[in-house]
Amino acid sequence: MSIFEYQFMQNAILTALLGGVACGSIGVFVVLMHMPFIGVCMSHAAFAGALLGLWLGFNPLIGAFVFSLLAAAVVGPLADRGELSPETSVGVIFSLMLGLAFLFMGVMPGTKSGALELLWGSILTNTRGDVILLALVAVLVVGLIVAFYKEIQATIFHRGMALSVGIPATAILYGILFLTGATITASLRSVGGILIFSLILNPAAAAYQLTYSMKRMFLFAAGFGVLSGWMGLLFSYLFNIPSGATIVVTSSVIFLLAAVFSPKRRVKGWQAKPLAEAGHD
Amino acid sequence: MSETIIDIKNAVVSYRENVALQGVSLRVKAGEFVGIIGPNGAGKTTLLTVVNGLGRLLSGQVKVLGHRLVPGNGRSLRKKVGYVAQVQNIDPRMPMNVREVVMIGRYGRLGLLSRPGGRDWEVVDEMLELVGMSHLARRPIGHLSGGEQQRVAIARCLAQEPELFLLDEPTASLDWKAQTDILELVREVHEARTLTTLFVTHDLGCLPVACDRVVLMKAGQIWGEGRPADLLTSENLSHLYDMPVAEVEKRRAENIPV
Numbered sequence: 001m002s003i004f005e006y007q008f009m010q011n012a013i014l015t016a017l018l019g020g021v022a023c024g025s026i027g028v029f030v031v032l033m034h035m036p037f038i039g040v041c042m043s044h045a046a047f048a049g050a051l052l053g054l055w056l057g058f059n060p061l062i063g064a065f066v067f068s069l070l071a072a073a074v075v076g077p078l079a080d081r082g083e084l085s086p087e088t089s090v091g092v093i094f095s096l097m098l099g100l101a102f103l104f105m106g107v108m109p110g111t112k113s114g115a116l117e118l119l120w121g122s123i124l125t126n127t128r129g130d131v132i133l134l135a136l137v138a139v140l141v142v143g144l145i146v147a148f149y150k151e152i153q154a155t156i157f158h159r160g161m162a163l164s165v166g167i168p169a170t171a172i173l174y175g176i177l178f179l180t181g182a183t184i185t186a187s188l189r190s191v192g193g194i195l196i197f198s199l200i201l202n203p204a205a206a207a208y209q210l211t212y213s214m215k216r217m218f219l220f221a222a223g224f225g226v227l228s229g230w231m232g233l234l235f236s237y238l239f240n241i242p243s244g245a246t247i248v249v250t251s252s253v254i255f256l257l258a259a260v261f262s263p264k265r266r267v268k269g270w271q272a273k274p275l276a277e278a279g280h281d
Numbered sequence: 282m283s284e285t286i287i288d289i290k291n292a293v294v295s296y297r298e299n300v301a302l303q304g305v306s307l308r309v310k311a312g313e314f315v316g317i318i319g320p321n322g323a324g325k326t327t328l329l330t331v332v333n334g335l336g337r338l339l340s341g342q343v344k345v346l347g348h349r350l351v352p353g354n355g356r357s358l359r360k361k362v363g364y365v366a367q368v369q370n371i372d373p374r375m376p377m378n379v380r381e382v383v384m385i386g387r388y389g390r391l392g393l394l395s396r397p398g399g400r401d402w403e404v405v406d407e408m409l410e411l412v413g414m415s416h417l418a419r420r421p422i423g424h425l426s427g428g429e430q431q432r433v434a435i436a437r438c439l440a441q442e443p444e445l446f447l448l449d450e451p452t453a454s455l456d457w458k459a460q461t462d463i464l465e466l467v468r469e470v471h472e473a474r475t476l477t478t479l480f481v482t483h484d485l486g487c488l489p490v491a492c493d494r495v496v497l498m499k500a501g502q503i504w505g506e507g508r509p510a511d512l513l514t515s516e517n518l519s520h521l522y523d524m525p526v527a528e529v530e531k532r533r534a535e536n537i538p539v
Contacts, residue, residue: 032375147394154385157377157422158369164333165441166360166389212421214376264374 003237011126016229016247018131018138019187019199024225025141026183027204028218029176032156037090038075039180040197044097045071046184047193050118051104060118061133064188068181071097076177101193121192121244123233130189137186141179145218148172153214192244202251203228209255209262224254283310286445286477287332292341294327301327303501304341309479314471316488316509317481319498320522325481328498329447332479333362346444360389362445363438363476367453368430373423379433380405380418386440408436412466428459435466439474446476452487464489485513485533497521 003009030039049067053060075089105115117125145152154162155172162169184196191199207220232247239246287309294302302324309315317325330336332345334355343350348358363386386408387401409415412432417425425433431451438446448467452460468491471478482488488495488509495512497505499521505512515533519526 032372034372150385150388150391150397151393153377153381154388157375157382157385158371160366161364161369161385161437162388163335164359164362164364164366165386165437166356166358168356168393208374208376212374212376212378214381217376 007128008124008126011128011131012123012233012243013230014131015123015126015134015190016233017226018134019190020203020225020227020229021222022134022138022141022183022225023187023196023199024203024207024221024223025145025218026176026180027200027202027225028207028214028221029152029156029180030200031204031208032214032217033176036197036201037087038072038177039200040090041071041075041093041097042068042177042180043184043197043200044094044101044193046181046188046196047118048097048101048104050188050193051101051108051115054114054118055104055108060114061185061188065181065185067097068184069178072177072181076173118188118193120242121188121190121195123190123229123243123247124236126190130186134186134190137182141183142222144175144179148175149215152176156214190244191247195244195248198248199225199228199251202248202255206251206255206258209258209264212264224251224258228254283312285309286311286346287479288342288344289328289331290342292328292331292343293339294324294331294336295339301501302331302336305331305501305503307496307503307506309477311477312475314478314489314491314493315480316492316495317479317498318485318488318495318521319483319504321483322500323483323498324501325483325498326449327501329364329449329479329481332445333364333447334358356389360441361443362447363441363443365431365434365438365446365448365451367450368427368455369434371423371430373421375421375423377422378419379414379422379425380409382422382433383408383437383440386437389441404442405436405440408439409433411439411470412436426459427455428462431455431459431463432466435463435470439470444477446471446474446478448478448480450482450487451480452482452484460487467491485518488513 030036046064046068049063050060053063071093075093078089105112108115151167151172154167155169159169159173187196203224204221206224207217210220211217228247228251232250233243235250236243236246285308287307289305289307292302292305305328317328319325327336331338331343334350337352345358346361383405384397384401387397387404391397409418412435414429414432414436417429452463455463464487468489471491480489492509494506495509496503497512497517504521505517515526515529518529
């Protein structure tokens with residue numbers, strides 16, 4: 001029987017595809033809007049929220065979603081108004097969320113296997129329900145990016161300028177944070193609370209090295225996200241090593257290769273090209 | 282007689298405990314070119330944000346282009362108001378080219394869920410031609426110099442087909458040549474497009490000669506307004522910048538920014 005005929009492997013392959021697309025696309029916002037600090041806080045908050053759910057007996061994914069949005073609601077406006085530097089926000093919220101996560105884990109009765117699964121992730125134990133949730137989130141993320149591409153593009157470029165031409169840039173920003181929370185929540189069980197942010201950041205950071213077109217950056221980031229998931233899954237299967245960690249290490253290797261071979265490192269040479277050849281639409 | 286298109290009465294704006302505007306009143310007629318000058322922290326930028334509906338009024342009344350501004354209703358107004366800020370710190374690797382950035386000016390008018398069409402791209406190309414940036418239309422925006430970026434910002438504003446043109450220190454941090462080029466471009470655009478223009482600067486040397494009227498601001502209040510020749514006396518500038526008259530005269534004679 002081929003490995004692909006097992007349902008757990010089919011679920012894992014679909015999870016890698018859908019999670020890669022959703023995480024990679026969300027990562028473009030994180031990279032271009034310079035908000036990795038918000039993403040880090042949200043992903044660790046999701047982990048803490050999921051553990052609270054496990055401890056109190058409600059659906060961990062609801063806890064993850066609520067906590068990640070709460071973190072965004074606290075950190076975003078504070079950083080936005082310049083009342084806290086991003087570094088301070090990360091320091092305070094990140095450590096608080098990790099502290100809460102380990103507190104919930106500590107007071108949780110019985111075995112900690114569920115908690116550890118959320119910590120490290122386990123793509124091979126995903127159910128068809130997990131895949132459907134991720135599919136819904138991926139369709140929502142891609143659909144909203146396509147529908148509101150021009151508003152998103154303007155908000156990413158400069159939020160104040162987008163506001164000044166009559167684009168609802170604040171609503172777009174909160175929409176992006178909502179999608180980030182949903183993506184983190186839906187991918188949490190597969191990649192794990194500690195590692196999920198790498199799968200958001202690395203594919204987009206790699207795509208950022210390779211193109212001056214925002215549309216291509218979204219496509220490359222989603223592609224690298226899927227590639228990280230599938231290659232990580234393959235290595236995990238071949239070498240019998242943890243899947244979540246392997247996926248994240250693979251995404252980091254893709255980033256390193258993109259950074260080394262980035263055409264953006266040769267700005268002078270790029271500028272010397274004829275304009276028709278250099279341009280992107 | 283020209284119609285009044287900006288009518289601000291006793292506007293008060295504060296950011297937490299700092300009162301940025303203290304009972305400011307100002308009327309501007311269609312087609313006027315108004316220079317707003319004053320030291321840093323005088324409330325000049327806040328006054329512009331009140332005009333384009335981004336400022337949060339504590340009290341007072343603002344009517345711009347027929348819109349009576351109340352919190353939350355400024356978005357439809359902003360589609361008709363072009364705004365050029367200071368040179369922005371743009372990520373050199375930002376994946377957008379010059380043409381795409383100018384197109385952002387069309388987005389507000391296009392509305393949600395609609396795509397730019399051929400006519401929109403024609404307007405964008407026309408505006409790039411007007412500001413002399415057609416040859417760099419496909420360059421990544423982050424690769425431009427400060428002066429070039431300001432030309433692109435002006436093209437983006439014009440692509441918006443605004444009725445009101447707001448410029449907030451557009452020449453700050455530019456070299457002398459870029460400053461004079463931008464001032465000349467602003468004058469040409471104001472005249473060719475019959476716009477109403479508000480130009481904010483803290484630097485007297487950057488006040489366009491085309492100004493019909495100058496508004497002096499200090500500590501969140503309008504301290505004086507009138508024709509540039511009448512208002513920009515050494516005595517007035519001495520009061521405005523808290524500087525002895527002799528020092529103002531010396532700096533003006535030596536062309537040092539006040």
